[in-house]
Amino acid sequence: MGIGDTISLVFKGREEFELTEGNIGKPLFYLSVPIVVTNLLQTAYNLADTLWLGRYSTEALAAISFAFPMVFLLFSLGMGVTVAGSVLVAQHVGADEDAEAKYAASQTVSFAVIVSLILGAVGYFVVGDLLGLLGASPDVLPLATDYMRVISSGLVFMFGFFVFTALMRGYGDTITPMLVMLLTVVVNIVIDPFLIFGWWIFPELGVAGAAYATIFSRALAFVVGMAIMLRGTRGVQISPRDMVPNLTYARKIVRIGVPASIEGTGRSLSVNLMLVIVGLFPTTVVAGYGIGVRVFSVIFLPAIAVARGVETMTGQNIGADKPDRAATAAGLAAKTMFAILGLLGVVTILAARPIAAVFTADPAVVTVTADFLRWVAPTFGFIGVMRAYTGSFRGAGKTMTAAAISVTMLGVIRLPVALGLARPDIAGLPIPSLGSTGIWISFAVSNAAGAIIAYLWYRRGTWRDADPRGQTPIDGEDGDEQADSAAVPTDD
Template identity: 40%
Template sequence: MRNKLTEGSILKAIFMLSWPVVAANMLQTVYNLTDAFWVGRLGEAAVAAVSFAFPILFLLISIGAGLSIAGTVLVAQYKGAGDDEMAGYISAQTLMMITGVCLFISAAGYIFTPFLISLTGAEAEVVPGAVSYLRVSFVGLIFLFAFFVFQSLLRGAGEVKLPMYIVLVTVILNFAADPIFIMGWGPVPAWGVAGAAVSTILTQALAAIAALAMLLSGKYGIKMKAGYFRPEQALMKKIFLLGLPSSLEHSVRAFSFTLMVFLVGAFGTAAVASYGIVTRLISFIIMAAVGVAMATTTLVGHNIGAGNNRRAKKIALTASLFTFAVMTIAGVVFWFYSAPLTAFFISGSPGVVKEGSDFIRIVSLTFGFAGLQIVLGGAFRGSGDTFAAMLLTMLTFIVLRFFSAYGLSFFWAQKGIWWSFPISNIAGGLAAAAFFVWGGWMKKNLTDDFILKREELEEALPQE
């Protein structure tokens, strides 16, 4: 696998790692859209409840997803350098560190759910559904975090198909479980909005258990010995600090959607429902770019670990240009089919369909720029420059998107919020391209320059 990632055709290597990751992310989005479809049968209030709750959940999930990227980067660079022992040790320490973070987030999130929902400005009829959905989700958050770590570590090692197969199974299970728990069936009561969260917990629990069993087997590119699970606080702190910028980056991205819900909420339930439907639709195409970015992180990490910086830069350029072209074409398709795409997820609400269709047409033609920023961010993370990727995300989603949405909403109501999306997409994509051309991100190699050096860890690293 190492030779395939560090030698030979770049396009072939990108495709080999990208398509399973893209497929897995597409399947994950189908998973979420299945929830949206069945919740949509319950009416506007139910759709709005999930629209208010989901960004909060996504914000907290993003902390774990971001921290796990440290595992991806370190495993990729150590595998690229041929140091499998360090890759296994890093994996075990990453797993323990993120488990501790998850338990804290789950407990705090469950306790403060009503307060978190109150911050969104949700209308009274929406609050009960949003609270129940979010609290049930917090109960099973550990399973989502466990699967994130599993995916991240294996992707760092270049094993991308196994996570895809597991996600496929969860999609099938969720497709069957959603109507049962949301609408009720036989002895199973109708849980309503909370039923979508119950279905998610059950399917993700099965996925997490299976995934961890496979990871611990040592058959998929990472071998973790029992001694590797001896907590090394100094090392876990270093991994945490490497992953922290990515965690903040993911959190900023998610928090911006929460802030946007707050802005949209001022214009009524119909506007919130439109926003929720369209952002979920957008997530379907954005996840394709995220998949390519994850593959790019792995490829860049392996090549920098192997000392092949020139190839790492060519990989980043090829992946970003390819993604820009594909997402621009997808944006054109979304533009032409904006109304039927929106109507599929809501029944009996022509106002929501009209507003959602307008939103899609405003943003869709800038999908390519969003993809450019996402994939180049993946390249920066693969080099170990997680801080640069974080700054670009903060620029795009907070400085550009939120503040332009806030200002424009005074003049054009929710339409002003919709226009903040293309503005931030274009500016963020161009900023990422400028940083890529500058090349400062190429100066890092964690196996040589970062504090995680083998000679500094000889005492901590368990010996045979």
């Protein structure tokens, strides 16, 4: 068996499986595996910047440590457009409405460009003040600000690539975005040192050089992605004629997308607020927490990928008027992720100290990290359950429900429990402090609670009233605002 045959066993194109007919497990697998690889490539993208800047200077490394959360926040504010586009395309494809899917994709691209230009302009002027509020030191603040201003200037290219990925995923093609992502990673890794250190004919740009490398590689990916969709030979197609902004259609995108932006922004803010609580403890606790979070980011990649796969399968099956098949896909994903992540949790418990030792040689930090992992690892499986069901909610257009579950888990449960158990004196509670262990317990409690809430909410079946084309009210919207399907022109 050759390499090509081996790859074809793992990666199959949209034309090789059907999302609305036949087996459920196989198409879900073929949708999810390329997303896992794409996410790993995104991790490699960030690691490349970290590697080269770490060799440049400590201040440069600290600068991107402050900048990355800011980038995440900007994307979170605009991610609703990508989610709305993916959901609408999936529902129209499932309903065999090619013209409507084409129009939805074209409109999504237009509004994504508008939103990213606005966010980029705002970000350019306010990042300095925000980084100062986050506590960047005088030595680091100018470097982080330079990095973020370059990123803000080219945000349209970065955001455009994510829109391309989301639209192709809605169609059912996750391989093409993976291949384009591979191209950007290679380009970024190659040109990073030239722009950072000033190799060959290039000037030494330091931290800003890493930002320019990112923008250049993502601009290349954006151009390739747009060319693929304009040709329409792979995945969803867009048309310049359909890209003229339609404010009536924008109401549909806003109703589906705003809750998704709230969810993403809530996650971003919760990460930063948790850092405030962790920062009340010694440096060893902060370091151990940082390592633990990085371990999670790798372990949860399958759950994130499967959730995206469930989102697409739900959207297409809702579009095909097969809600029972969508429910079966969500249930299968939840059970599978609970088993896989549960197994990874057992491995993590048994190997907590060796895992921590990979990242640090400080015995005190190893101890803190191992303690963190042992408390949280038993609940890894619950994250998989929650992700599977919230992905199905999004695919059905119930993005407000998914956002409510996420905000409840992180803001209503995790943060208050962490503060109350770790620093009850600040929370005003008459109970003894558990120290940093209280923070670890908050992760375990919120993970389990999030899964239970998502499962019970899904069992209510309220997601089933989603219209196949996303034309009826979304999460309780008034009936007279049915997103005006008549606004979608058809080809002659």
